[in-house]
Amino acid sequence: MDQCLFLFDIDGTLIDVGGAGVGAIRLAVQDLYGDEIAVPELDVRGTTDAALARKLLPAMGAEVTAGSIAQLYEAYLIRLREEFQKVNRGAGILPGVCELLDTLKAEGVVMGLLTGNLEAGAWIKLKRFGLDQYFSFGAFGDKHPERDKLGPEALAEAKRVHQRGFNPMTTVVIGDTPRDISCGRVIGSSTVAVATGAYSLEELSEHNPTLALQSLQESGAILDLLSKLSGEKSSDAEAGDRTT
Structure with missing residues (x-):
């Protein structure tokens, strides 16, 4: 076997994860592009984070480059760790x-x-x-x-x-x-x-x-x-x- x-x-x-993942994405986008930014609705079901990044960046008016993707990933991971410290929503x-x-x-x-x-x-x-x-x-x-x-x-x-x-x-x-x-x-x-x-x-x-x-x-x-x-x-x- x-x-x-x-x-x-x-x-x-x-x-x-009780919403920690989507919450971290939204916070990461706001960290990079401002609190007033309208983050679009995210359908994360079965998708990849690479695909999400390529959808989010143009919506924020940002160019999709290796640098902008890496920056978004870094901000997301910071926020994900923070969200997990307080997550208790099931x-x-x-x-x-x-x-x-x-x-x-x-x-x-x-x-x-x-x-x-x-x-x-x-x-x-x-x-x-x-x-x-x-x-x-x-x-x-x-x-x-x-x-x-x-x-x-x-x-x-x-x-x-x-x-x-x-x-x-x-x-x-x-x-x-x-x-x-x-x-x-x-x-x-x-x-x-x-x-x-x-x-x-x-x-x-x-x-x-x-x-x-x-x-x-x-x-x-x-x-x-x-x-x-x-x-x-x-x-x-x-x-x-x-x-x-």
């Missing part, structure tokens, strides 16, 4: 998360992140709730504006960190938005959609994930999927042995 790879989204999948680990992560860890599953967050922002969020210990690598939203490009990045990072390749067919992408489903489908992996974010179970099911769950408390279905993928892996290996 140690060959199976699980890639997790963060917001709405592992944790609820923020916390989502149901079933710790139990599932502990079980997967015990089964020898390799776990990584596939998230639209900045890398530094992702670790800030996970460390706030003690979940960083479960993950050894990730693909992050400052690498590509397009989320669908993060799947190949995650597989490459898994190979770099663990010094061996992972088969997309025994990889599982877990997230709470249609974009997570799409991201997994691009690399040919199984997908688990969980309705603990902004989308309902019915809305997620319309995008045909491998599994659609109300929450990660439904770990039995995920473990059944793990068992199936591990069995397929063993069968493939045995078939390869017979042909050599």
Whole structure:
């Protein structure tokens, strides 16, 4: 089973940040461009921070350059740390998360992140709730504006960190938005959609994930999927042995 790879989204999948992320973005924009600036409504569901930056900067009348993006990221990370010091608006680990992560860890599953967050922002969020210990690598939203490009990045990072390749067919992408489903489908992996974010179970099911769950408390279905993928892996290996 140690060959199976699980890639997790963060917001709405592992944790609820209680509005700290969006709040930090708004404050960062005001820090840079003035308190009187009208920050546009932000749809952050399944998007990447790189894509958000490229939308926000022109709206502020700023040019999109490497420098302006880096400046916005820096201001955001400062505000994110501050927001987490006071956040108490329902923020916390989502149901079933710790139990599932502990079980997967015990089964020898390799776990990584596939998230639209900045890398530094992702670790800030996970460390706030003690979940960083479960993950050894990730693909992050400052690498590509397009989320669908993060799947190949995650597989490459898994190979770099663990010094061996992972088969997309025994990889599982877990997230709470249609974009997570799409991201997994691009690399040919199984997908688990969980309705603990902004989308309902019915809305997620319309995008045909491998599994659609109300929450990660439904770990039995995920473990059944793990068992199936591990069995397929063993069968493939045995078939390869017979042909050599």
